[in-house]
Amino acid sequence: xxxxxxxxxxxxxxxxxxxxxAQALLMxxxxxxxxxxxxxxxxxxxxxxHDVLFVGDCEVYESFTxxxxxxxxxxxxxxxxxxxxxxxxxxxxxxxxxxxETPKVVVYNVLAMKYGKPQSEAYNRMTLDGMQWSVxxxxxxxxxxxxxxxxISYVLPLLRFHSRWxxxxxxxxxxxxxxxxxxxxxxxxxxxxxxxxxxxxxxxxGDYTLSSVCFDYLDKMRTLCEEKGVELVLIKAPTNSWxxxxxxxxxxQIIDYAAKNELDYYNFIPLAEEIGIxxxxxxxxxxxxLNVYGAEKLTDYFGTILAETYGLEDRRGDEALSDVWxxxxxxxxxxxxxxx
Amino acid sequence: xxxxxxSFVLFAALTMLLYFIVPGRMQWKVLLLSSLVFYALSGEGYxxxxxxxxxxxxxxxxxxxxxxxxxxxxxxxxxxxxxxxxRKAYRAREKKKRFRVLCAGLFLGFGMLAVLKYTAFVIDxxxxxxxxxGGESFSIPSLLLPLGISFYTFQSMGYLxxxxxxxxxxxxxxxxxxxxxxxFPQLLQGPISRFGDLxxxxxxxxxxxxxxxxxxxxxxxxxxxxxxxxxxxxMVAIKTLVSESDVYQGVYVVLLILLYSAQIYGDxxxxxxxxxxxxxMMGIKLTENFNRPFSSKSTKEYWNRWHITMGSWFTDYIFYxxxxxxxxxxxxxxxxxxxGNIVGMRLPVYAxxxxxxxxxxLWHGAGWNFIVWGLLNCLVILxxxxxxxxxxxxxxxxxxxxxxxxxxxxxxxxxxxxxxxxRSLDCYRDVSLTxxxxxxxxxxxNWSELFSDGLTSFGLSQSDWAVILIGVAVxxxxxxxxxxxxxxxxxxxxxxxxxxxxxxxxxxxLIFGAxxxxxxxxxxxxxxx
Numbered sequence: 001x002x003x004x005x006x007x008x009x010x011x012x013x014x015x016x017x018x019x020x021x022a023q024a025l026l027m028x029x030x031x032x033x034x035x036x037x038x039x040x041x042x043x044x045x046x047x048x049x050h051d052v053l054f055v056g057d058c059e060v061y062e063s064f065t066x067x068x069x070x071x072x073x074x075x076x077x078x079x080x081x082x083x084x085x086x087x088x089x090x091x092x093x094x095x096x097x098x099x100x101e102t103p104k105v106v107v108y109n110v111l112a113m114k115y116g117k118p119q120s121e122a123y124n125r126m127t128l129d130g131m132q133w134s135v136x137x138x139x140x141x142x143x144x145x146x147x148x149x150x151x152i153s154y155v156l157p158l159l160r161f162h163s164r165w166x167x168x169x170x171x172x173x174x175x176x177x178x179x180x181x182x183x184x185x186x187x188x189x190x191x192x193x194x195x196x197x198x199x200x201x202x203x204x205x206g207d208y209t210l211s212s213v214c215f216d217y218l219d220k221m222r223t224l225c226e227e228k229g230v231e232l233v234l235i236k237a238p239t240n241s242w243x244x245x246x247x248x249x250x251x252x253q254i255i256d257y258a259a260k261n262e263l264d265y266y267n268f269i270p271l272a273e274e275i276g277i278x279x280x281x282x283x284x285x286x287x288x289x290l291n292v293y294g295a296e297k298l299t300d301y302f303g304t305i306l307a308e309t310y311g312l313e314d315r316r317g318d319e320a321l322s323d324v325w326x327x328x329x330x331x332x333x334x335x336x337x338x339x340x
Numbered sequence: 341x342x343x344x345x346x347s348f349v350l351f352a353a354l355t356m357l358l359y360f361i362v363p364g365r366m367q368w369k370v371l372l373l374s375s376l377v378f379y380a381l382s383g384e385g386y387x388x389x390x391x392x393x394x395x396x397x398x399x400x401x402x403x404x405x406x407x408x409x410x411x412x413x414x415x416x417x418x419x420x421x422x423x424x425x426x427r428k429a430y431r432a433r434e435k436k437k438r439f440r441v442l443c444a445g446l447f448l449g450f451g452m453l454a455v456l457k458y459t460a461f462v463i464d465x466x467x468x469x470x471x472x473x474g475g476e477s478f479s480i481p482s483l484l485l486p487l488g489i490s491f492y493t494f495q496s497m498g499y500l501x502x503x504x505x506x507x508x509x510x511x512x513x514x515x516x517x518x519x520x521x522x523x524f525p526q527l528l529q530g531p532i533s534r535f536g537d538l539x540x541x542x543x544x545x546x547x548x549x550x551x552x553x554x555x556x557x558x559x560x561x562x563x564x565x566x567x568x569x570x571x572x573x574x575m576v577a578i579k580t581l582v583s584e585s586d587v588y589q590g591v592y593v594v595l596l597i598l599l600y601s602a603q604i605y606g607d608x609x610x611x612x613x614x615x616x617x618x619x620x621m622m623g624i625k626l627t628e629n630f631n632r633p634f635s636s637k638s639t640k641e642y643w644n645r646w647h648i649t650m651g652s653w654f655t656d657y658i659f660y661x662x663x664x665x666x667x668x669x670x671x672x673x674x675x676x677x678x679x680g681n682i683v684g685m686r687l688p689v690y691a692x693x694x695x696x697x698x699x700x701x702l703w704h705g706a707g708w709n710f711i712v713w714g715l716l717n718c719l720v721i722l723x724x725x726x727x728x729x730x731x732x733x734x735x736x737x738x739x740x741x742x743x744x745x746x747x748x749x750x751x752x753x754x755x756x757x758x759x760x761x762x763r764s765l766d767c768y769r770d771v772s773l774t775x776x777x778x779x780x781x782x783x784x785x786n787w788s789e790l791f792s793d794g795l796t797s798f799g800l801s802q803s804d805w806a807v808i809l810i811g812v813a814v815x816x817x818x819x820x821x822x823x824x825x826x827x828x829x830x831x832x833x834x835x836x837x838x839x840x841x842x843x844x845x846x847x848x849x850l851i852f853g854a855x856x857x858x859x860x861x862x863x864x865x866x867x868x869x
Binding site for chain 2: 004007008011012014015018019022026121148149150152153158159160162163165166
């Protein structure tokens, strides 16, 4: 009898190990395609606190380069953003980060304020699968799930990605146990150039009111920052393409919110020229996102604001910190110069 | 709540746990509560319909029982004073009264089903005639169709007829009857159980039994294997072949027939396996609904092996009473006197057969395709019956050939293809389109496309084909191996082998099964009926 019980337990355990292995194998690795999917998880490899934390969607992880902020201003920073990261994603990511560190400034890009409802399962997975398990992650999942999703598929991602069994490639085996770092403190570098040729504006909308759900989360973000003694700064990246158009009516609501709550809000769209953005060379996808050249210009511009307005000190004199960031800069320039 | 949803797995596990934790006398209450919760979670507002059916059934059965008891008591009391003829006449009068009560109950029970399921169909027919005569078209109201309504209505009405026939005594406790009507594992797609077979088992306390639990769980896993590996993988392709039937003709109609046969087999028998397996885990034995139907050598045999409980329901409650009814007897006598005994004796049986199959078709759905499906089955059965003397002569002339295995295989393949062909009416859902597509198998000669990329052009990748074919092969193997004793019963007695098989099946279903995002969360096909 005992023998039988042990044999059964061994079989169940073996099956569990096999399924765990299958899950690791079948989960997308985001190493060669859709690299954005790897961004969220990379934060856990980072040690120490940062002066500035950026949260938001592609407009943060494509528009600001932490290595430049360090190189020019001695400010340490990290970007916690992923593709179509909605405001509740950002809030829970921030909640998680503020349990680990206390920055001086948190920067939130407001483009996602236009989405009052969960949008896409694929983007949910990119953001949420990368998070380590915590109360914040659980809440983020419940806030984000589309109608077709189940909580259990986040607990056991095999239930979501099992159908990849017929698409398994060498990459799945190569990155089975460890992955490469694709970002530079959350910045996903794009070195290509594709000129912006159209100034087409967004199509007219019936209703320009931003969702109250988004403002609720913005309130939570603000309260959280207040509790932690962190300055919350709202921004809108300078990109304003037709497909992701930022309407004046939306901007007015953010200005109003910022004024009411005594927050600073920087809309970089009208400042693009002052920043020095050249739409023929500083974008890699015809104006939807900035490339590394545009991102460096914007970072430089914003660095001045951070240093002057928020009193962020130049920490380049800190030897230990300098050593870490020199390494980061080396990797950064290696990729920028096409050596990687 | 679908059987293939994570929430159902959790729900079933919790029910099972609770069922064995509570004292035996409380077990049926756990089942009732679970059944009501299950149905309420399956759809908003569904509960009211099942409560209505249960109430109508309970009250009608109560009145029937009361009258039957009063009749028996009266006869018993007056046995000494009443002549036999008097007693007979009295009983006949009472039976007539009870029949009226039964009719009222059937009218109220089937009435709801008819209104909810067939109103749109009838109005659509009226609209077609109306517009054909130049009338202005009008919209058809869409009514809520509660899940599994055909199953629980038929089960309840079968019980009423059994009470009327004094085969069973009416249940005196409404909650217990409600459990019989709403027992959750079989609520959505059967089997259609008989009160006499099920009720006692639902109420009787059951002790935890390792062998039953193991056999049941293995059967549940087997059901998931059939449903998620074969049926749901094939579903994507079937949807494409049907929705783009103007493109996919000729050989693709043959593929559809084969794929749909695999799908409906995996889907329906898989669902029933889950139902019966879950019940077995709790010590409740449900009536088998399938007996290796695709090995049938004739249509008649097929219908004795496929959806057995529905077939026997129609035989017992429609065909048989219709055949021996007074109008049918009159019709028989009249036809015998006018057309001779050979034809005259057949006509009433044929009329009852046609009526039964017409209703069987209608039970499957409110559409002409279902009616034609039923009538075609009927036609094949009647023609086979007429050809029986010919078969007998052939068997006599070639005894070695007809007793050989290849001949048996040919008969099984022939029946399988014939049933598959008729079943395709269920896919295309349009009678004239189906007939045209059947014609295209002879006129559109595109078999060569199978050797280019034809097989992967309608939503099935090579790996999907591999999954379906291996799945079908496994089902065929297990089904053949379990011809005499089901494989699970043998396995359940060997715990280590059982554990290994459950683990392997779990892993196979989790990895290769068609579920989750990207797949349509397909309902079991028979829940629509």
